[in-house]
Amino acid sequence: MSVNRRQFLKRAGALTALGLGGSFVLTGIRGKIADAASQTPSYQKQKQGLVAKHWAMVVDMSKFKTEEDIERVIQSCDTIHNIPDFGNKKDEIKWIWKDDFEHTFTESKNEYLTENFKELPFMIMCNHCENPPCVKACPTGATFKRADDGIVMMDYHRCIGCRFCMGACPFGARSFNYRDPKPHIKTINPDFPTRTIGVVEKCTFCVERLEKGLKPACVEASKGGLIFGDLDDTNSEVRKIISSKFTIRRKSELGTQPSVYYLVGGEESV
Amino acid sequence: MFEKALTGSKRYWAWIFFLLAVIALGVMAYLRQFNEGLGLTGMSRDVSWGLYIAQFTFLVGVAASAVMLVTPYYLHDFKRFGKLVILGEFLAIAAVIMCILFIFVDVGQPMRILNVLLYPQLHSVMFYDMCVLAGYLVINLVVGWTTLGAEKKGTPPPKWVKPIIYLSIPWAFSIHTVTAFLYAGLPGRFFWMTAIMAARFLASAFAAGPALLILLALLVRKLSKFDPDPGIGAIQSLVKIIRYAMIANVFFYICEVFTAFYSNSPDEMAPFKYVFFGLDGHTSLVPFMWTAAVLAIVGIALLIFPTRENKVLLPIALLSIFLANWIDKGIVLIIAGFVPNSFERVTEYFPSGNEISIVVGIYAIGALIITVLYKIAISVREQNQI
Structure with missing residues (x-):
């Protein structure tokens, strides 16, 4: 034609x-x-719910006596946040988990520690740093620090999955959806979004619960092992512990200013 | 000018179709990855970047290395590079396109990749990297195409292209510097967080890129009537640049090793121990690293002694230098940056077959671009020679 x-x-x-x-x-x-x-x-902006200037957490290791204490806390997070279980380490997604003292505080170990001490389990999650390197690295603003309360958040709809944040995070706190997570979630919690393939995720200090006036799920399940509060409030429990007792933070020498503190000696100290 | 790429010998077309077949396999592998996710690669929670980002890093260097021809020729009026310079610019074009493709196949949500421009984050090095890479591609396309077009007509290149050529010189340095800053500014990645990273990147790039370029020029000389260096010493001049760049590269590497081991800092030493001797029984990179070390020494030695003028030994030397840099940057540097992880544990990375198919496919796309662009340049030159 x-x-x-x-x-x-x-x-x-x-x-x-x-x-x-x-x-x-x-x-x-x-x-x-x-x-x-x-x-x-x-x-x-909703006025109800828990608000703070700087959310922080104290992990009181003296309260984590048994395997059950730890598993209960991890399970509470995994179930409400639709964390998948792929059954392999490579694709693993975790928001809160445990590791031993020797590997959590690599700079503080010494060869004379007894095996018991070396293998002491510690709870690990995103540190919600004051100077988060992941936020600096993110090229799209998909991960960002909330100006009003310091929580480091993720926007799963903006994340392009470049994993620069995973390279930047010195704490190994971030997980990537290497596979479609949905088929690997045991029971889906309809109140919380499931994630798609190809985006990064991590602990968010349960922002969705804070909005409803509830403390993070792990804090609730820990029966006092995890203490959560406003670090800027001089009367808060976290502030009192952090200012008067001996606490340590992971890799504080890197200057990221983690908001998760570990109370090592527990009640016996100071 | 493009029509010149559409006529060629049987051998030319056979090569084109071979590349297209390899590309098709790569595309198929990518479609699988697109559907099933990056779980199909060897990357993991601990080693979250692998071959893709490593190739990207290496090829940014190859792209930047065109400046080693552009600066002498245009800035210092070093006439010997007159016939080589266009090959350098076209190699840069192919390398930048491969870089962009390697980024594209590495992201988990490729359809959202423009979010980098929609929500520009001025604190993210990756934003700047995307800008300088795109800019460098445009600069080389404009410069390469215009100068070759003018040559075809037998006229000097238009005046307006001169400032762009001069701009390409600092721009070439910027692309590799910014790429080094992707790594050198990350707290807790001790293998990467070193002030000398950008300098090391540039040195290795200015050795590997021109080495590849000479190998391509030798191939052009063999396969066509156009000789990029008809006895004017262009190649030997470039060999000198490669030699000093490679010596600087090895020197910078030794500086790194000294700082790590003399200071006895465990964090600094661990990745070097991993790549040279293995860590906690994990030794997958050890054979690669020693191969690279031997190739680097052999390459430098062959280029220092008069062996550099030997027709057989020169390509061997150049190939050694190219491979040494490719192993160092295109394999070891990125993977070892994640070892040991932040818990001082070792997770090893082994690329999957699907991942390698995609890598090979992208290299085939690069080879196709080089073939077509070089074919055009050669045809113009052959025509002018008659």
Whole structure:
């Protein structure tokens, strides 16, 4: 089929008209929706729920006596946050987990420690650093520090999965969805989003629970082993412990200022 | 000019179709990865970057190395590089495109990759890396195409292209510096967090890139009527640059080893122990690292002595230097940055077959781009020679 110049111009003109008309129709509809939205009250930050200037956590190791104490805490997080279990270390996703003293505080170990001490289990999660290297690294702002309470958050819809944050985090706190997590979640909690393939995730100090006035799930399950509160509030329990007892933080020499403190001596100290 | 790539000998077309077949296999492997996720690769929670990012890092260097021809030729009026310079620019184009593809196949959500530009984060080195890489691609496309077009017409290149050529010189340094900053600014990754990283990157790039370029030029000389160095000493001049760049590279590496081991800092020493001797019984990178070390020494030795003028030994020397740098940067550097992990445990990384198919596919795309661009350049030159 041959098209001469006149025919071509005619057809092109008709198509353009159609396209422009179509876009007018669409913007018209969208405009109306926008109008409707603007009539409803604008978004306001919820006043209810727990608020703080700087959320922090104290891990009181004296309260974690048995394997059950630890497993209960981990399970509480895994079940409500739809953490998948792939059954292999490579694709593993974890928000809170345990490791032994020797590997958690690599700079503090010494060869004379008894095996018992070396193997003492410690709870590990995202440190919600004051200077988070992951946030600095993220090229899209998908991971960011909330200005009002210091929680380091993830936007699973903006993350491109470049894993620069995983390279940047000196604590190994971040996990990547190497595979589709959904088939590997034992029972899905419909109140919390499941993640998609190809995005990074980590502990968020249970922001969804804080909004409802609840403490993080792990804190609730720990029966006093994990103490959570506002570090900027001089009367808070965390502040009192951190300022008057001997606590340590992971890799504090790197200057990231972790917000998770470990009370090692427990009640016996100071 | 592009029409010149569409006519060629049987051998030319056979090579093109061979590359297309390899690319097709790579595309198929990528589709699998696109559907099933990066779990198909050897990467893990502990070693979260692998071959893809390593190739990206290495190829940024190859791209930047065009500056080793552009600077002498355009800035110092070093005429000997007159026939080589276009090959350097076209190699840079292919290398940058491969870099972009390696980033693309590495991200978990490729359809969102433009979020980097939609939500630019001025504190993220990756944002700057994307900007300088895209800019470098445009610069080399414009410069390469315009200068070759002018040559075809037998006229000097237009005046407006000169400032762009000068701009390409600092720009080439910037792409590899920014790439080094991706790694050198991460607290807790002791293998990467070193002030000399950018300098090391540039030195290794200015050895590996021109080494590849000479090998390609020798191939061009063999396969076509166009000789990029008809007895004017262009190749031997470039050999000198490669030699000193490689010596600087090895020197910088020794500086790193000295600092780590004389200070006796466990964090600094651990990755070096891992790559040279193995750590906690994990030794997968040891054979690679020693091969690279031997190749580096052999390559430098062959280029120091008059052996550099020997027709057989020169390609061997260049190949040694290229491979030494490729192993160091394209395999070891990235993987060993994750070893030991932040818990001082060793997780090893082994690329999967699917992952390797994708890597080979992208290299085939690069080879295809080089073939087509070089074919155009050669055809123009052959025409002008008659």
